[in-house]
Amino acid sequence: MKKLKLMTMALAAVMSISMLAGCTAKSEDGNKGKEERLKADIVVIGAGGAGMTAAIQAAQDGATNVVVLEKMPQTGGNTIRTTGGMNAAATELQSKEGIEDSVELMVEDTMKGGKDLNDTELVKVLAENSSDAVKWVNENGGDLSEVGMFGGASVKRIHKPEGGAAVGPMLVQMLNENIEELNIPVMLETEAEQIVVEDGKIVGVKASNEEGEFTIDCKSVVLATGGFGANADMVVEYKEELKGFGTTNHAGATGDGIKMAKELGVELVDIEQIQTHPTVHPETQTMYTEAVRGNGAILVNKDGKRFIDELQTRDVVSEAILAQPDGVSYIVFDQKVRDGLKAIEKYISAGIIFEADTIEGLAEQIGVDAAVLTETMSTYAAAAESGTDAEFGRTSMEETLTTPKYYAGLCAPAIHHTMGGVKINTSTEVLKEDGTAIAGLFAAGEVTGGVHGANRLGGNAVTDIVVFGRIAGTNAAKYVADNGGHTEATIKVEKEEKTAAPEVDGGYKDGVYTGTGKGNGGDVTVEVTVEGGNIVKVELTDHKETPGIYEGAETAVVNAIIKTQSTEVDSVTGATLTSEAIKNAVAEAVKEAK
Incomplete structure (x- = not known):
């Protein structure tokens, strides 16, 4: 893995970026620390799916001076955690599979x-x-090659990577690769603090990082900071009944963009509309993608009984689960469902799924009455066979759930998506409370409100970030072109390899050693090479960590270990479990080398 080094006229900071080649961004004259102001045409705030999409589209539309600010140590935001897919209507893939869909039906389902x-x-x-x-x-360069069923959709509409792999890592990798190819600087661990407006139009962004505070003078801003699902206080402020709920959100989803927008008098819409995802493991906060249910899984309570049409909208299913004993349920599926969805392997590796060769054996493991669960599964199999679910009216039942092995995972609702945010129009212009637009300010993604109403359908968030991210990028580029054209970049990208080297004597015996640590997705195996008494190489040879997240940990932790010749190094924020797994695996490996 490589690094992105951004050295500007105001700062010099080394920051890792997942999936991007190493870069150096220097001021035009190569000087550092002489000036406190930078220049850009467009500043994109947030390097999640919407922000990176906007930056790429702006560049593809001719913008030549686009800069992305991201407060976290890696790109991806909540997008990297997305597992389901992208909803889309009347696509070529649907047509090839004989699926009749339309824009009108997608609008109807979403409303x-x-x-x-x-x-x-x-x-x-x-x-x-x-x-x-x-x-x-x-x-x-992405992969949306399969189509399936998701809750709230009338037809198969969710487009997924091959084999049902998680859509988020695929999308973030694709976006990062395009960011690199287009030479768009991404300033990580850099927090936007204020959007500067003069005479009703954008003139700059004030930001800071460990090197200090600085201002980027610009003509346009795309606000793409995501929602506030990880800000417990903000959640309770707008929806008190969610106090104490867990969250599926990444640590950076704290509503920063909404706070900055409020200072500008921006109107907020649907801000109290906060969605819970019904199937989240309550201890690890791992979210079971809706595709598990879409591919055939059912939900049973602690009595071993079904209680809902599992493909109802998330709010309905969440409410139904909370009404069950202890406010939890089990998501139950068979081997055929597992084989058809790669995302399930992560849950297996994480050790949060029970499995057994028989339904009775599964019932024993999860502590429910075997006779009741057997009857539940038998009744459902008959319903699936006949195509009629007399109990709960589920219409999509392609699997009878009769293929051993059998699996179950404990789940309960957790805060998932904030539907409300800043008000935009169809051009993604941000609107003030008086209905006027702030010239040059655009927004896309979860920071906005209005698209999803009181409840977001699974699969619509990815559509949201790509559709409105592209519109924001196009319109930001057009605004710049229509208002004085492009400025000369003060942040330039230069490719530069960065390889860690030992800074102390390790005192190890030469050789190649292996070790294993427990990561987010299961075991992480490393191969450690010692030459001249020092650790000179650490390679992850086997793991199931999430693409787009593990790379940042791999880069930072491995380089720190090589530099210090010790495993007592810092973990990477946002990839703590992977970081700890690498450190523990290396520590195990070098025991023999002592």
Whole structure:
């Protein structure tokens, strides 16, 4: 793995970036620390899916001076955690598989799911541009090659990577590769603190990092900071009944963009609409993708009984689970469902799934009455066979769940998505409370409100970030072109390899050693090479860690170990379990080398 080194006129900071080649961004004259102001045409705040999409689209549309600010140590935001897929209507893939879908039906499903609180015009834009969004992802190196069923959809509409792999890591990797190819600087561990507006138009962004404070003078800003699902105080402020809930959000989802927007008098919409995801492991906060249910899984309570049509919208299923004994349920599936969805392997590796050769054996493991669970599974198999679910009205039952082995995972609702945020129009311009737009300010993704209404359908978030991210990028580029054209970049990208070297004498015996540590996705195996008494190479030879997240840990932790010749080094924020796994694996490996 490599690093991104950004040296600007105001700062010099080394920051790792997942999936990107090493870069150096220098001031035009190569000097550092002489000036406190930088220049850019467009500043994108947030390097999640929406932000990176906007930056790429702006560059593809001709913008030549785009800079991305990201407060976390890696790109990806909540997007990297997305497992399901992208909803899109009337696509080529649907047509090939004989699936009849339309923009109108996608609008109808989205409005119904959002309890008609959605902004209809934004929903129309979402649906009308969804097919092109799939094409854009695939044309830029992504993989949306399969289509399946998800809760709240009338037809198979969710587009997924091959084999049902998680969509988030694929998408973030694709976006990062395009960011690198287009030479767009991404300033990690750099926090935007204020959007500067003068005479009703954007003129700059104030930001800071460990090197200090600085200002980027710019013509346009794309706000893509995500939601506030990881800010417990902010969640309770807007929805008190969610106090004490866990969250599926990454640590950086703290509502920073909404706070900055409020200072500008921006209107907020649907801010109290906060969605819980129904199937989250309550101890580890691991989210079971909706595709598990979409591919055939059912939910049973602690009595071993079904209690809901599992493909109802997330709010309905969440409420139903909370009404069960202890407010939890088990997601139950068979070998056939497991074989059809790669995402399940992560849950298996993490040790949060029970498994047995028989239904009776599974019942014993999860502590429910074997006779009741057997009857539940038998009744469901008959319903799936006949195509009629007399108990709960589930219409998509392609699997009878009769293929051993049998699996179950404990789950309960957790805070997942904040539907509310800053108000935008169909051009993604940010609107003030008086209805006027702030010239040059655009927004996309979870920081905005209006698209999802009272409840987001699974698969619509990825559509949201790509569709509106692209629109924001295009319109930001057009705004710059229409208002004085491009400025000369003060942050330039130069490719530069960075290889760690020992700074102390390790005193190890030469050789190649292996060790294993427990990571987020299971065991992480490393191969450690010692030459001249020092650790000179650490390679991850086998693991199931999440792409787009583990790379940052791999880079930072491995380089720190090589430099210090010790495993007593810091973990990477946002990838703590992977970091600890690498450190423990190396420590085990070098025991013999002592």
